[in-house]
Amino acid sequence: MTGYVYNMIPDKGSSTMSFFVCLRKFWIITIIIHQAFLSTAALRNPPVKLTASEITPSSLKLSWKPGNQDDISYIVQYKAKQHPGDFHEIKSIKKTEYTIEKMEAYQQYELRAIAVTKSGRSSPSASLEVVTGELAPSSALRNVRARPQDMQTIRIDWDEPEIPNGIIQGYKIFYTTNPDLPVVLWMNQEVAGENKMTTISDLIPNNTYTICVLAYSSMGQGPLSVPVQVMTRQEVRVPLQPRNLRARPISPNEIEITWDAPEDIDQVVDYTLYYNDSQKHTNNQVRVLPPTTKYILTDLVPDTIYHIQLAARSSRGLGVRTILVQAKTPEFIPNEPERVQVQAVNATTIYVEWQPPRPMDRKGTIRGYYVYYAKVDQNNNVIMSTEKIEDVNDGNKNEAVITDLLPNTRYQVTVAGYTRRGDGVRSRPKIINTMEAVDETDKEFSVDEVTVKVPSTSDNCAGKSNQSELSAGGNAEGELQEPKSSQSQSKAKTLKELKMEYYQQAIAGLKVQTECFAKVSKLADVLIAKFSST
Template identity: 25%
Template sequence: KNHRGTWQSCLFSSFLLVVPSAPPQLSVASTSPTDIRLTWQPLTSQHSRGAVTRYRIDYSALDQKGTVFSVELRGNETQLTLRELRPNQVYRLRIAAGTAVGFGVPSEWVLQQTIVLIFAPSELKVRTRVTTLNVTWQPSPNHTLVSGYKLSYREAETDGFSIRDRTSHALTVRLRKKARHHLLTGLAPGRQYEVRVWAFDKQKDGAAAVWKGRTDKIHVKEPNMTSIRATANGSTSIWLRWEKPRFINVRIINYTVRCSPAGTTNASLVSYYTSSSLEILLRGLRPFTHYELAVRSNGVNTAGPFSSTMVEATLPDRPSTPPEELQLRALNSSSVLVSWRPPLEPNGIIVSYKILYTVNLSEPEDEWRNLSEGGGIFSVEVHGLSGGTRYFLKVGASTKVGSGPFSPVMEVQTPLSTYELDIHAVTGIIVGVCLGLICILLCMCFSFRNGKPRSVFTLYACFLF
């Protein structure tokens, strides 16, 4: 025999004895949309052929066979969870056991698909009544994969008792795949409930949509409050008084007053006040504004209807803001056009505007010259000014209560005076000179005709006399 060949044969035989002869039996399962769990049993001594010191897990996406990832574990491990995988993706996996010499034959590829993520139902809405909750929802985005829906509900508050003392266990209802609504009945009035709706398939439950809210309170039907009187107490307050409702058997604890600017559709502008007496002074209102007012009575865990709405206006006040958009334009050397817009918050009917102007900004305000215009006028010409002069002007508005703030001071420069010819005087001079020349010519002609030439001075003297 060839000595070199015999050595190779022995080495090959020795390798077969120390490498596991079979792979472990592999079990796989997807536990979430991004996880796959692998488990296996240790090899028997017959197949391990020595001490198993490590395991190697190979895996790749089925559509990316060229990219294989490997994970090595110690020999005493029997499970592994692969994480951060792609949902609804098929993966192939295999395992090989190894000794200190190397790894044995790997197992056959095993295919496993990560589970599909089931999204929560959308647009979960609950319509509350005294003892019922009408629950509606829209399907999950991937609703074609679901087998049906589940709905659970429970009371979500304790009212001073522990959750263990209060029956707050969730009750679950199983619904069909086509279900889009469910009516919960037999609930307690005025209680807070938690409602959950989620889709499920044959293997798992999806994410849940959650709603929390109260069933309606029981309202005692009592007659509307009719004896309500409102009186303006000033520009920012209104007195509201009423009488206790008659013919009711409920002990009234307090009253709720609803107040809002007349005609508003903005819920944020509606205010509510509580009073334990039969009157309330509503403060912090806007001047010269109409308000809609209503009152209702409240008992223990009950509330009556609001009364019919009445309207009352606060009194006027001085303007809170000055006239806006003040503009100045010099018309000529002696006049300026002043224009403006009404105040943003007039707090009443504007009865007049005052225009103050001066050439010296440091003068006291009472020494400024002024003009007054009616409340319906928004421009005026200021005359009698000096040419080539800088003027400072401001405008203020007034209601019947008083004057508001003046606008910021603005300045304007009048142009210099220019010489203007008197057309009538110039025309008279020209006509006079022309007549004089004509007379001189006539005199000269008359003198030459008589044969007595005279000097121009003599002719001019004749013309004068």
């Protein structure tokens, strides 16, 4: 920009000349300010003499000396050297020490500190590298492989754990012909140092051995590896065991099975895939032809655990099966509930009950049910915009009472269960007609040729015969009695049937009692009038 000004010098006294003179002064001032800023920044010294103490597998204390007399606070930066990415920052530290926590065991960390003064942040201090403390291995050995060398010997090799948490000092091999025994009762063999291969000898010919391996450090033992099984050789040699059998659900009805071919793949003519489920406990087999090492099981039951094994076959026979693996299909929406029944209770209430779908049709954990009800016309067609939903938010309940309906009205009722995946299939529609409304207007009766009005049930009448608090199915004193119809039947009724009958009896009883009370009351008035006149 400055060169551009000197290459185009306008006439003295012109306005253009004044502009470029001002522009030049602006750049000079900017340069001076920038140099002053750099000079000020240079005065901010970073902390010095960083030291680490109290080192554990997950924490350490970092200390330092101030680089300036007017330090306000400090910033600590740290990161594991083997992990790419930026430093983690901890700000607003008032002291000259800080304990960093939640670190990884046996990791090399790079640490540094920054001073904060009134004029800003200093540059980072010189880095300090520290290795955190050791722990026992926290992950199992990888890719444990076992194969027979002869009728009494098996060779085993493996890869070290992904998270050793320290220096591996050796390995332990556990093996048995009875995997149901506790591991402490298995035979074992130790391999010291960094060697990741061994053989176990003096085995029983033509027997299947289950093998696990673990690593250990000065801080303790790591977890056992996934078991592998191998059969000692027999006179007629069969294929080795397929490796790394894996199962992954890909839909509510499908599981993908993958594996690695055995080392003697040239002898394999086919694979036999075994699977059964946790509900039906039926054993199924599938034949898979090489070189395929993947198969998708279909037509499975949702929300079900499947047990899967694989064996290779040669012209000499079937080899040993792999260790059993498990996979669970995800939930799906349930099928419709069964045996849906609907009963009218009174003019505005209906009672709905149902049974849950069969276990194989539930396709998951049923969390509740939706009861759908809507008005229908004389042809049982749903009237638009009249459908409502009652949510029974309990998968163990199988009944609902729907209230606030219209008297003498036809309704269609359906029920559907729901899981986490959504609403299930609705049941077949049930049509129900609510009862007619009780006529509560005043009625007329004739007593001795005198026409009188009977008060409605809404009037306040004295006497126990008009108690509005009458319990469902009770007498005038509120005692619960079984309806006569059920007493005369030899077949016992269910509790739900009795509840419904008591409910209906109570409603009918209130109406009859009100009418009787009105008649008796009016008759008493007439008799009193006659006696008074005499």
